[in-house]
Amino acid sequence: MTRQRSRPVDVVALTLVAATAILFVCEILFIFLVAPIEARMGIVQKIFYFHVPSAYAVYIGAAACFGGSVAYLVRPSDVADAIARAGAEAAVAFGAIVLTTGPLWGAKAWGAFWTWDPRLTTELLSVLIYVAYLVLRTFAGDGPGERRFAAALGVLGAANLPIIHYSVQKWGGQHPMVITGRGGGLQHPDMKIAIALGFLAFTLLAVLIIWMRARVEIASSRLRQAEEDAVDLGLDTRTEA
């Protein structure tokens, strides 16, 4: 019996990996060699070029989790569940970046690592919801009931996203509004290019990792099904090991 072990090279995935890597190299070079140092904050302002795109990537992950969760609740499938789970992981990973790089910037700009500012608080809350989602998926089993419950959490988690976005406008606080505010924005053209590169690089990274993570999850579900089929056929994979 001959079985094909190696999968065909996924050209789209490789292209995405190459494009993401090139974009990140360009972004780093641009941030440190071309983009000017900010007049009031100094060099620490350069955290902004990774911090803000990471926050945006949290929205991409959360949107994937929301989409996958809704799709799972409407019509349960391994693919929808995998996308929701991958999206939640992305939201937590990029959220961790946002919640650590932000305070490092705040230490210099505000003189404090953390304040209970509306945007900081709602962002932390949102990330904690996705942490709860992942804890549920990791420790509560993988049955249809657990998946449905997690999908409901994925839908509810997305409800917090508009609150994060509009918290600065509605409740004030110290968080800057350079991009979405009505102020001067980025005053130098190279600053605008640096942040645009950041958005592009982080969008590609988020899409790439969500896709790859979802593929691993789908493969895992199929393998679990194959293992169960093997056991049903009398091929006990656990005892034969």
Add this chain to the structure above:
Amino acid sequence: MTEPSTALPQGPDDRATSFQAVQGPAEPHYSGQVLLVTAYAIVWAVVILWVALIWRKQSGLNTRLDELERVIDKAASRAPAGVHDVE
């Protein structure tokens, strides 16, 4: 008798003649460079950790797949010819 100067030195030739204690709580001072490098290090640490996690899960899948194939091959070799001919 002249009062000691309290002004900060203005240049290399301007020698300080006194040290004074801070009045009230000292303001924390953070180096922008250190904060920037720490922030970027954290970004890459999170991304690398995440990719390593996916890699580990993929390795786990490969191990389970190998095991399943081994069991199926073993069963196929035990079965009479033609019964388990998957191809």
